[in-house]
Amino acid sequence: MVQPPRRGLSLLERRLADAHDIDDLRRLARRRVPRPIFDFVDGGAGDESTLRRNEDAFRAVELVPRVLRDVSAIDTSTLLGGVRAALPVILGPVGMTRMAHRHGEIGAARAAARAGIPYVLSTMASTSPERVAEHAPDSERWFQVYLWRDRAASLRLIERARAAGFTTLVLTVDVPVAGSRLRDARNGMTLPPSLTLKSVLQVARHPRWWVDALTLEPLGFAAIETRRAGFVEQSNRILDPSATLDDLDWLRSAWPGRILVKGVLSAEDARAVQARGADGVWLSNHGGRQLENAVAPLAMLPEVRAAVGAEAQVYVDGGVRSGAHIAAAVAAGADAVVIGRPYVYGLMAGGEAGVDRALDLLRQGLVRTMALLGAARLADLMPDMVRLPPRSPAAG
Ligand SMILES: Cc1cc2nc3c(=O)[nH]c(=O)nc-3n(C[C@H](O)[C@H](O)[C@H](O)COP(=O)(O)O)c2cc1C
Numbered sequence: 001m002v003q004p005p006r007r008g009l010s011l012l013e014r015r016l017a018d019a020h021d022i023d024d025l026r027r028l029a030r031r032r033v034p035r036p037i038f039d040f041v042d043g044g045a046g047d048e049s050t051l052r053r054n055e056d057a058f059r060a061v062e063l064v065p066r067v068l069r070d071v072s073a074i075d076t077s078t079l080l081g082g083v084r085a086a087l088p089v090i091l092g093p094v095g096m097t098r099m100a101h102r103h104g105e106i107g108a109a110r111a112a113a114r115a116g117i118p119y120v121l122s123t124m125a126s127t128s129p130e131r132v133a134e135h136a137p138d139s140e141r142w143f144q145v146y147l148w149r150d151r152a153a154s155l156r157l158i159e160r161a162r163a164a165g166f167t168t169l170v171l172t173v174d175v176p177v178a179g180s181r182l183r184d185a186r187n188g189m190t191l192p193p194s195l196t197l198k199s200v201l202q203v204a205r206h207p208r209w210w211v212d213a214l215t216l217e218p219l220g221f222a223a224i225e226t227r228r229a230g231f232v233e234q235s236n237r238i239l240d241p242s243a244t245l246d247d248l249d250w251l252r253s254a255w256p257g258r259i260l261v262k263g264v265l266s267a268e269d270a271r272a273v274q275a276r277g278a279d280g281v282w283l284s285n286h287g288g289r290q291l292e293n294a295v296a297p298l299a300m301l302p303e304v305r306a307a308v309g310a311e312a313q314v315y316v317d318g319g320v321r322s323g324a325h326i327a328a329a330v331a332a333g334a335d336a337v338v339i340g341r342p343y344v345y346g347l348m349a350g351g352e353a354g355v356d357r358a359l360d361l362l363r364q365g366l367v368r369t370m371a372l373l374g375a376a377r378l379a380d381l382m383p384d385m386v387r388l389p390p391r392s393p394a395a396g
Helices: 011-017 022-032 035-042 049-059 104-115 129-135 151-163 182-187 197-203 207-215 231-238 246-254 267-275 297-308 323-331 341-373
Strands: 078-080 083-085 089-091 119-121 141-145 168-172 258-264 280-283 313-317 336-339
Touching: 011 022, 011 341, 022 035, 022 341, 035 182, 035 341, 049 297, 089 104, 089 119, 089 341, 104 119, 104 129, 104 341, 119 129, 129 141, 129 151, 141 151, 151 246, 168 246, 246 258, 258 267, 258 313, 267 280, 267 297, 280 297, 297 313, 297 323, 323 336, 323 341, 336 341
Parallel strands: 089 336, 119 141, 141 168, 168 258, 258 280, 280 313, 313 336
Antiparallel strands: 078 083
């Protein structure tokens, strides 16, 4: 039977309603923005083996449900370091989000606030901490930093974030040098993007994106002074490859609030940063954008949880694409998952409403998975409900 057109829905709403999983949003995103922009978000380092491994690790998970448990009311809420969150999900730091859509960081922060979850603003953001605070005042805002060569500039930025109401600092430690992004290199991608002959040819295919890019506030890094350059050059100019654990002490003395260390992958490092006063460990390989052939964070989760103890906060990211993945990560020992690409696909597909859609899909999926697993609360998601593929002997 031919269905009548859905009345009252705008074209955008219909398009988003027709996206039934994150992969649908990804396909939509791909059609909506110029190819170099899509590739910047979608791509990974080198042969993209890490990126694939992250996703494969979640695909390979086997869930073992329990039955005949009252799942008539599902509660997905949790405490993340004392902060109440409606879902065990965090929107991770993503550089230059306004490249994906003009709603950018503010749209993402607003959607996070509506979903009742934290939003992490990147140091490489295209919107300043002050503007995010002004336009998303109700958001639970966390700020991501790197260890810069220029420590005085680091301190000034941290101070700005504190004054703008950011409550938690996320120190990213997996970028001592920039990863090798072959898609960006092949596309001649610069940050901020620039008009080249190739990109001018793209204008005709994505006129709306280009009208926004050329008429709104110019795209650029809001928190750091830059010149237009390749990503590798930009990062290597700013980041300090000589940083050590001692620098965590320095950061600890500069920031009285919560500090999470993002980019840890081994149990030993997790214990080491915990011993230096980190309030939480964030397992990540930067979404497969840095080290090639890196282990998937999910694979290290049980070991890291065992190493840091039951009380420590442990977050995991990389390859989370569905509610079932969120449930699997929580069962395997995570307090929350972090998503990067899934919400940026949403942004590219439909701006702020697209982020809402991505979060709706994940929420619905989590609620359904918990019911089917026999877990009415997150605390009911137990390690024996999730079987991760066995690790190879080489991995120890
Ligand atoms: C386009 C893009 C930009 C990113 N920029 C940053 C950044 O500035 N700082 C950071 O710590 N992580 C950054 N990340 C990594 C994410 O915070 C997160 O670790 C990763 O995206 C998780 O994997 P997923 O994309 O599979 O969800 C970025 C990721 C993407 C996709």
